[in-house]
Amino acid sequence: MEDWQNGGFGLYLHWPFCASKCPYCDFNSHVAAEIDQSRWQAAYLREIDRVGAETQGRVLNTVFFGGGTPSLMEPGLVAAILDKVRATWPMGNDAEITLEANPGSVEAGRFRGYRDAGVTRVSMGVQALNDADLRRLGRLHSVAEARAAFDVARGTFERVSFDLIYARQDQTPEAWAAELRQALGMAIDHLSLYQLTIEDGTAFGARRAAGGLRGLPGEDSAADMYHLTQDICEAAGMPAYEVSNHARDGAESRHNLIYWRYGDYAGIGPGAHGRLTLGGVRHATETELAPLRWLKMAEAGNGETVREPLALKDQSAEYLLMGLRVAEGISLSRLSALAGSELDTKAVTGLQELGLIIQDGDRLRATRDGRAVLNGVTRELMA
Amino acid sequence: MTELSQIRNFSIVAHIDHGKSTLADRLIQLTGTVAARDMKAQMLDSMDIERERGITIKANTVRIEYPAKDGKTYILNLIDTPGHVDFAYEVSRSMRAVEGSLLVVDASQGVEAQTLANVYQAIDAGHEIVPVLNKIDLPAAEPERVKEQIEDVIGIDASQAIPISAKSGLGIPDVLEAIVTRLPAPKGDRDAPLKAMLVDSWYDSYLGVVVMIRVMDGMIRKGDRIKMMQTGAVYGVDKLAVLKPQMVDIAELGPGEIGIWTGSIKQVRDTRVGDTITHERRQCLEALPGFKPAQPVVFCGLFPVDANDFEPLREAIEKLSLNDASFSSEMETSAALGFGFRCGFLGLLHLEVIRDRLEREYDLDLITTAPSVVFKLHMKDGEVKDLHNPADMPDLTFVDHIKEPRIKATIMVPDEYLGDVLKLCQDRRGIQLDLTYAGSRAMAVYDLPLAEVVFDFYDRLKSVTKGYASFDYQISEYREDFLVKMSILVNDEPVDALSMMVHRDRAEMRGRAMVEKLKDLIPRHMFKIPIQAAIGGRVIARETLSAMRKDVTAKCYGGDATRKRKLLDKQKAGKKKMRQFGKVEIPQEAFISALKMDD
Ligand SMILES: Nc1nc2c(ncn2[C@@H]2O[C@H](COP(=O)(O)OP(=O)(O)OP(=O)(O)O)[C@@H](O)[C@H]2O)c(=O)[nH]1
Ligand SMILES: C[S@@+](CC[C@H](N)C(=O)[O-])C[C@H]1O[C@@H](n2cnc3c(N)ncnc32)[C@H](O)[C@@H]1O
Ligand code: SF4
Ligand SMILES: [Mg+2]
Numbered sequence: 010m011e012d013w014q015n016g017g018f019g020l021y022l023h024w025p026f027c028a029s030k031c032p033y034c035d036f037n038s039h040v041a042a043e044i045d046q047s048r049w050q051a052a053y054l055r056e057i058d059r060v061g062a063e064t065q066g067r068v069l070n071t072v073f074f075g076g077g078t079p080s081l082m083e084p085g086l087v088a089a090i091l092d093k094v095r096a097t098w099p100m101g102n103d104a105e106i107t108l109e110a111n112p113g114s115v116e117a118g119r120f121r122g123y124r125d126a127g128v129t130r131v132s133m134g135v136q137a138l139n140d141a142d143l144r145r146l147g148r149l150h151s152v153a154e155a156r157a158a159f160d161v162a163r164g165t166f167e168r169v170s171f172d173l174i175y176a177r178q179d180q181t182p183e184a185w186a187a188e189l190r191q192a193l194g195m196a197i198d199h200l201s202l203y204q205l206t207i208e209d210g211t212a213f214g215a216r217r218a219a220g221g222l223r224g225l226p227g228e229d230s231a232a233d234m235y236h237l238t239q240d241i242c243e244a245a246g247m248p249a250y251e252v253s254n255h256a257r258d259g260a261e262s263r264h265n266l267i268y269w270r271y272g273d274y275a276g277i278g279p280g281a282h283g284r285l286t287l288g289g290v291r292h293a294t295e296t297e298l299a300p301l302r303w304l305k306m307a308e309a310g311n312g313e314t315v316r317e318p319l320a321l322k323d324q325s326a327e328y329l330l331m332g333l334r335v336a337e338g339i340s341l342s343r344l345s346a347l348a349g350s351e352l353d354t355k356a357v358t359g360l361q362e363l364g365l366i367i368q369d370g371d372r373l374r375a376t377r378d379g380r381a382v383l384n385g386v387t388r389e390l391m392a
Numbered sequence: 393m394t395e396l397s398q399i400r401n402f403s404i405v406a407h408i409d410h411g412k413s414t415l416a417d418r419l420i421q422l423t424g425t426v427a428a429r430d431m432k433a434q435m436l437d438s439m440d441i442e443r444e445r446g447i448t449i450k451a452n453t454v455r456i457e458y459p460a461k462d463g464k465t466y467i468l469n470l471i472d473t474p475g476h477v478d479f480a481y482e483v484s485r486s487m488r489a490v491e492g493s494l495l496v497v498d499a500s501q502g503v504e505a506q507t508l509a510n511v512y513q514a515i516d517a518g519h520e521i522v523p524v525l526n527k528i529d530l531p532a533a534e535p536e537r538v539k540e541q542i543e544d545v546i547g548i549d550a551s552q553a554i555p556i557s558a559k560s561g562l563g564i565p566d567v568l569e570a571i572v573t574r575l576p577a578p579k580g581d582r583d584a585p586l587k588a589m590l591v592d593s594w595y596d597s598y599l600g601v602v603v604m605i606r607v608m609d610g611m612i613r614k615g616d617r618i619k620m621m622q623t624g625a626v627y628g629v630d631k632l633a634v635l636k637p638q639m640v641d642i643a644e645l646g647p648g649e650i651g652i653w654t655g656s657i658k659q660v661r662d663t664r665v666g667d668t669i670t671h672e673r674r675q676c677l678e679a680l681p682g683f684k685p686a687q688p689v690v691f692c693g694l695f696p697v698d699a700n701d702f703e704p705l706r707e708a709i710e711k712l713s714l715n716d717a718s719f720s721s722e723m724e725t726s727a728a729l730g731f732g733f734r735c736g737f738l739g740l741l742h743l744e745v746i747r748d749r750l751e752r753e754y755d756l757d758l759i760t761t762a763p764s765v766v767f768k769l770h771m772k773d774g775e776v777k778d779l780h781n782p783a784d785m786p787d788l789t790f791v792d793h794i795k796e797p798r799i800k801a802t803i804m805v806p807d808e809y810l811g812d813v814l815k816l817c818q819d820r821r822g823i824q825l826d827l828t829y830a831g832s833r834a835m836a837v838y839d840l841p842l843a844e845v846v847f848d849f850y851d852r853l854k855s856v857t858k859g860y861a862s863f864d865y866q867i868s869e870y871r872e873d874f875l876v877k878m879s880i881l882v883n884d885e886p887v888d889a890l891s892m893m894v895h896r897d898r899a900e901m902r903g904r905a906m907v908e909k910l911k912d913l914i915p916r917h918m919f920k921i922p923i924q925a926a927i928g929g930r931v932i933a934r935e936t937l938s939a940m941r942k943d944v945t946a947k948c949y950g951g952d953a954t955r956k957r958k959l960l961d962k963q964k965a966g967k968k969k970m971r972q973f974g975k976v977e978i979p980q981e982a983f984i985s986a987l988k989m990d991d
Contacts, residue, residue, distance in 0.1 A: 021950055205944040228916075233940035253946050282951040293954055327953045330960065334948060348921040359975075363918055363939075383944040385918055388963055 023278030032212035061097035084122025100188035140340020170199035338374030408475030478739035492575035580647025586610030596943035662726035686718035688736025695732030708754035
C-alpha cells in the first residue's frame with residue numbers, strides 16, 4: 010500500500026475571482042471586470058484531462074471548489090466540470106462535493122443549479138453575525154442577507170457549513186461568546202472558526218505595519234478566546250476535530266481531512282497546490298498563479314509550473330504538521346516509516362509531561378492545550 | 393617619484409557627523425579622481441556596516457591630483473577619519489602619517505566634545521590646522537559665532553576659517569587652494585636608506601595581506617626585498633600601488649608619499665601597525681617611534697554558535713585584528729559555551745562593529761557574552777589580578793579589595809539640558825570635577841566609573857539631550873569601591889555569560905532591570921521560566937516568563953503544506969542562532985541588550 014492511501018484522494022479546483030477583495034485576505038483572489046466563463050470552462054476541462062490521464066484508475070473521494078468566490082461560477086460551468094470529473098474518475102455514491110459560497114442574495118439564487126450539477130455541500134463565508142464588524146472586515150453582505158442565504162442553502166443541500174472570523178478588532182470575549190452561541194443555534198452541524206490572522210501583503214497587513222489596526226488581542230487574550238471557543242462548542246456537541254474546525258460526529262469535511270491525513274490531492278486552477286504519488290514517488294505540484302497566464306497555459310495544454318519529488322523527510326514533516334492539527338492525531342508507525350527514524354523520545358516525554366500531547370499506542374495526539382500552541386509543539390518534535 | 397614640494401598629506405578630523413566623509417567626496421569629485429558616474433555619497437565608507445549606520449569606522453586614504461592656481465599640479469593624500477569616540481585610535485594613528493589636518497566644524501552645531509579631542513591630538517602631532525566651517529547651507533548655520541567659539545574654546549586662530557557646504561560643493565575650491573598654500577610639504581631624503589611607516593594593513597580575499605605605508609626617507613620599488621624592523625620579517629614587494637581610491641599600480645614611491653604594497657605575506661601577525669619598513673640590504677639606522685598601543689577597555693567573550701566554527705572564528709579574528717589594531721583577543725573556554733575568545737574593545741560600538749563584521753564578512757554565527765571592564769582584584773596574599781570576566785571571580789574570602797577603572801569625561805551640552813545631564817552622571821556614581829560655560833553651552837567634566845559608562849551611557853546621554861550633547865573620555869585611574877558579582881539564573885540555572893560586577897548600592901536596581909529586560913528578550917517557551925538575579929546565594933530580583941499560550945496557524949489546508957514546512961525548516965535554522973542553557977534557549981542579542989538600561 011502506498012502512503013497516500015491512508016488519507017484518500019481528492020480534487021481541488023481553484024476559482025480565482027471575487028466581487029471585491031477583503032482587506033484581510035491573502036488567497037489567490039482577484040477582482041476582474043469581465044470573465045469569459047466558457048473560455049475558463051474549456052481550460053478546466055483540459056486540465057482535468059491532463060491530470061486524469063496520470064491518475065487513471067484511482068477512485069476519487071471528494072471534490073472541492075475553493076476560491077476566491079466559486080459561487081460566482083455559472084451553474085452551467087460547475088455542471089460541465091463535474092460531468093467531466095465523473096467521466097474521468099470513478100466516484101462512490103457518497104462522494105463529497107463542496108463549493109465555497111459567499112452569502113449574498115445573488116449567490117443564493119444559483120444554489121439550486123449547483124445542487125442539480127451535483128454539489129452536495131456548501132461552505133459559506135459568513136465571517137461575522139454583526140453588521141458593524143462585517144463592514145470592518147470589508148464584506149459586501151449584511152447579517153440579514155447571510156441568514157437568508159443560509160436558509161436557502163439549508164433547504165437545498167444535504168450539508169451546509171459556515172465560517173466565522175473571531176479575535177477581531179475590539180471584540181470582547183463576551184461579544185464573541187454571544188455571537189458564537191447564535192451561530193450554534195442555527196441548526197448547523199459544521200463550523201469553521203478562524204482567529205483573524207493579519208497576513209503580510211494584505212491591506213490589514215499594511216495598516217498594521219503603519220501602526221494602525223489597533224485593538225487586536227495580544228497573545229494572552231487570543232489564547233483566552235480560543236479556549237472560550239472550545240468550551241462553548243464542546244458544550245454544544247460540536248467539539249473541534251481540527252484546530253479551527255468543529256463538527257457533529259460524522260459531519261467533518263471529508264475533503265479537508267484528506268489534507269490533514271496526508272492523502273493525495275490534485276490541484277487544478279490558478280495557484281492550486283497538489284500532492285500526487287506517481288510511479289511510487291510523492292510529488293508536490295503547483296500551477297501558475299496569475300489567472301490569465303494560467304488560462305493561456307491551460308489552453309495550451311499544461312497549467313502546471315512546479316512538479317517536485319518530495320524527499321521522505323519532507324513528507325514526514327508535512328504529515329506531522331498537518332496530522333497533529335486533527336484531534337485524531339497521527340500514526341507513529343506511519344510517521345517513522347516516512348521519516349526512517351523515530352521521534353526524539355526526550356521531546357515526546359517533555360511535551361507529554363507538559364500536557365501538550367498524548368501518546369496512546371501507535372497514535373500521537375495534541376491535546377486541546379497542545380493545539381493552541383501547535384506551532385511550538387511541531388517545532389520541538391521536528392528538531 | 394614626486395617632488396616633495398608638490399605633495400600635501402592631511403587628515404580630515406571632526407566630531408561625529410560634522411561632514412568629513414562628505415567633504416572627502418567633494419574633494420575627490422572636484423579633482424576628477426573618480427568619474428562622475430561612479431560617485432556616490434560618502435564613497436569612502438565602503439563597508440556595508442558603515443553605509444548602514446551612516447558613520448565612518450575605518451580611516452580611508454585617497455590620493456588625488458590637484459592643479460593649483462600657481463600652475464603646478466600637486467599630489468594630495470587625504471585621510472578621512474571616523475568621528476565616534478570608540479574609533480579615536482584610528483584617528484591618532486592616521487595623524488602620524490600626515491603633516492596637517494582639516495578641522496571640520498558643523499557651523500550649525502559648533503564645537504563638540506570630539507572636535508576638542510581630535511584637534512588636541514592634531515596639535516600634539518605637530519599638525520598645521522586649517523579650520524573649515526561646514527554646512528553653511530543650513531538655515532541654522534552661524535559661521536561667525538562658531539569662529540569665535542573655535543578661538544575661545546580651542547584657542548586656535550579661526551580668522552582664516554573656510555566657510556563651505558560639503559553637500560552643495562560651495563567653497564570647495566578654497567579648501568583645495570588652502571591645502572596647497574597653508575599646509576606644509578613633507579620632508580625627507582630620497583637618497584637615505586628606506587624608512588617607511590606601516591600605517592594600516594588589511595586582508596583582501598584576492599591579494600592577501602595589503603600593507604599601507606607612508607614613506608619617510610628613501611625609495612621603495614616593485615621587486616624590492618624589504619624588512620619589518622619590529623617583527624624582523626622579510627618579504628618581496630610583489631605589487632606597489634596608490635589608492636584613487638581603487639588601487640592603481642605605480643613603479644616607485646618616494647619620501648612623503650603614501651601607498652600600499654603586497655608580498656604574499658603568510659603570517660598575518662608579521663604586519664604590525666606602527667612598525668618601520670626598510671630594505672633588507674640597506675637598512676635604516678633608527679626605527680620610527682611606533683604607535684602607542686590601544687588599550688582595550690571593554691571585554692566580552694565571543695563564541696561560535698556552532699562548535700565546529702571555532703577554527704574559522706580563529707582565522708577570522710586573526711584577519712580582522714590585522715585591519716583593526718585596537719582590538720585584542722585571547723582564547724577562552726566556558727562550561728556552557730565551549731571554546732571561544734575573550735576579546736577587548738575600545739567601547740561598545742567598537743564591540744558591536746567587530747562582532748557584526750565577523751558575522752558578515754566571515755559568515756559566522758556568534759554568541760556575545762555580557763561585556764565587562766577590567767577590574768583589579770587585590771588578593772589577601774598581596775597579589776593583584778586582572779579580572780576580565782566576572783565568571784572568573786574567585787572566592788571572596790581570598791579577595792582583600794577590588795578596584796575599578798575611572799574615567800575623566802567631558803560633556804558639552806546646551807544649558808537647557810544641563811540638569812538632565814548632571815542627574816544622569818549622578819545616577820552613574822559620577823563626581824563633578826568642573827562646570828564651565830561658553831555662551832549658551834555648558835562644559836561639564838566628571839569623574840565616572842568606566843563600568844557605568846561603557847554600555848549605554850552615550851545612548852542615554854543622546855536621548856536625554858535630544859542628541860544635543862557630545863561626549864569624550866579618557867581613562868584616569870583605578871580606584872577601590874564596594875563591588876560585588878551579580879549572577880543571573882535562568883530556569884534555576886546560573887548563566888555565566890550574563891554575570892556581572894556591580895556596585896553594592898546599585899546591585900538591586902541593576903538586577904531588577906536585568907531580569908525585566910531578559911523577560912522581554914527571551915521568547916516564551918512551552919513552560920514557564922523563572923529569571924533571577926542573585927548575589928552569592930541571595931536572590932535580589934525575580935521575574936517569571938510565562939509559558940507560551942497561543943501559537944498556531946488558524947488556516948492550514950492543502951495549499952499551505954509547502955509553505956508551513958519551509959517555515960518550520962527556517963525556524964529550525966533560526967534556532968541555531970539561540971544557545972541552549974539547560975532547557976532554555978536564549979537569543980544571542982540578549983547578552984548585550986540585557987545590559988542596556990533605560991533608567
Ligand atoms: N546640509 C548639509 N548636510 C551635510 C553637509 N555635509 C554633510 N552633511 C550631512 O551630514 C551627515 C553626516 O555626514 P558625513 O560626511 O557622513 O559625516 P562624518 O563626519 O564623515 O561622520 P562620521 O564619519 O560618522 O564621523 C550626512 O547626512 C551628510 O549628508 C553640508 O554641507 N550641508
Ligand atoms: C478562501 S476563503 C473563501 C471563502 C469565500 N471567498 C468567502 O470569503 O466567503 C476561506 C475562509 O478563510 C477565512 N479567512 C480568510 N482569510 C483569513 C484571515 N486573514 N484570517 C482568518 N481567517 C481568514 C475566512 O473565514 C474565509 O471564509
Ligand atoms: S475572503 Fe473570500 S471573498 Fe474575500 S477576497 Fe478572500 S476569497 Fe475573496
Ligand atoms: Mg565619515
